[in-house]
Amino acid sequence: MNLQLSVLRREARGILIALLLIAVTTAVLMVLRHYFGILRGAVLFLVPVMIAGYQLGLIPALVTAIAGVVLSGYLYFAPLYSFQVASPQETLNLMLFIVVAVVVSQLSSQAKKHILIARKREQEMTDLYAFSRRLAAAPNAGDIFVAIQDHLANLVQRKVVLLGAADPGSEDDVPASVRAAVTSVENDDGRERTVEDAGGNIWLIRRVSPKTTDFGLVAVDLGNTTGEPLADLRHRIDDALADAAATLERLDVARALNDAKMRSESELLREALIGSVSHELRTPLASILGAATILHNAPALAGDGKLHSLTAVVRDEAERLNIDIQNLLDATTISRQQVRPKLQWVEPVDIVNAAIEHRRRRLSGYPLTLDLNSNLPIVHVDPAQVEQALVQIIDNAAKYSPSGAPIRIAAHASGRTVILSVHDSGAGLTAEERRQVGGRFFRGPRHAVTTSGSGLGLWIAKAFISANGGRVEVESDGVGLGTTVSIHLPMSAEEIMPEPETLEAVSMESAAE
């Protein structure tokens, strides 16, 4: 009711102004006629029609046109000073004037409307552009949510509530009748919904990003807009939110990247620390181990069984510590991707013997069987790295076998592969352990308490062997049934073995002195 009244009042005001314009025009024409004798001024009545159409709207313009026609008939069309029109010619002129006046009033009011729409569009574009720039400059999600809130509020000129994510608003900000819809959008398939609140206002509830709930929801009070303006408004809300969601996603990706960078930097720091600490530990360790071996063989202690065995403890523990430090250093080298094999032609059996030699004391409690083929092809690998890998595997075999359980070490060829394998009859592996074994720091949960270790051994072995073009395989028939770990080294593609006769022929001199 109020609305209609105000429209009526506005129209009445327009009509009044229009009549005033006509009056002014008439006065001007009277002056022109009286003082300057201008008799043909009817066309001037189109000026107030145009002004009314442009400034006041269609109805005042039409009123102006009618008044203009009547007055020009009175003033300019014969018989003068009468509202009658005499000749058919004059009638036609008057009719023409009427048509022109009506068309002009229409055109000018339309022109005004178009200008207004254009201005509004321009304003919207400016707003959206400002919104985009604000999004682009936003350093964090919180600022983006504030920007969304401001922009949407400006757009609908009513209430906008953001929920979830950065939480600038809370559910208390939306009317109780709308909350159910909020919950359903939050939990269901995420399709947007519209509901009417107690006051008859339409609320739009949707996710900020249709793809994810991570960025929260937005509830917009659209008021009682309907029809085309509503569709237009919703379209603009969609545009703004699409822009905002894209920015949020970009920020999210950037944050993930940043996190990854931070992580890798702290990883590097840790590696460097491990490297330098391990290195620093080695010098005192060399003194301890050296001194322990002297004490162990000292004649003064040889007669005292207890003291003598203590020196063995010092020696063995120092050796164990040395192995741990060595593993940390190897792990650091691997993590820094600095494993660079120095390839040589190597006798596979030599690698096995060196590894056994390095773990002689460790293996002393286990009956050892060797099954080494003396006629294996020589392999092109870094001997120190392959040996280190085998040492790790031997350590594991001893670690997870009860004392006295036999260990078998074999070297044989299969197809184009030389296989070095360590078979123990110890703890074995469950299917799950078999799947995970060899991962960095992986330790079987069954042994975590009973057996010490870092979980680096097999990981180091795998890294060294894969750097040398081979692979490590782990097999077990199950818990308590032992484990077989094998190193598979590729044979050289080329035939490098020259005939022994050739070698004898490549002679600089005979064997003579």
Next chain:
Amino acid sequence: MSEIPASVLVVDDEVQIRRFLRTGFELDGFQVHEAETGAEALRTATLKPSDLVILDLGLPDMDGADVLERLRAWSSVPLIVLSVRGSETEKVRLLELGADDYVVKPFGMAELLARAHSAMRRQLRVARGEPVIKFGPLAIDFAARAVSINDQRLTLTPKEYRLLQILAQHSGNVVTHQFLLREIWGNEHVDDTHYLRIFVRKLRRKIEADPTQPRILLTELGVGYRLVAPDPVPAPVPQEAAAH
């Protein structure tokens, strides 16, 4: 042991390492001199000539290789390098520069003494010109160019004999691949390690009871070979006292 105690020069910048080396060598009957830096080592070696030098590579003032090179310019004293693990290239370089052998830190005293005695014995033998060297069952008669195992004469090709001869001349000490390849096949073959692998395999079949478990012709992985007298008891758990 001779009447006059043998002397050793221990070169290491770590005081605790020098301390245990001094004790270890003194217990073995050596007279011990110490040097903390490369410069001091060269000075001491000139003023108090030793029968043996133990050289650590991590010296504060100069590279261990430089000390070795300058020492070797005028002295053939037996010298053992204290090396770190994983530096095979460096070990080879130092052996090529004239070190007699190396031990890898951390090491047991017995291991070092074994290497040291080998190096000193070799010098002695070179000085005396011994015609026959024995490595357990293996006997090499340099004068007759004859090799026997358990008194059974072996037939060797000229290159097999040359290989065995070079190793025997360095008895107990490591000989690098490069040195062997150069001496046997010439300079252009120093990288052909597979030549050596094949010859060592053949030689082991002739001199070792079990070629897959060599006890006389041993491999120093990535570095070279050494010819040793086998331990009297086969395959024992090694005891630190083994070398005494």
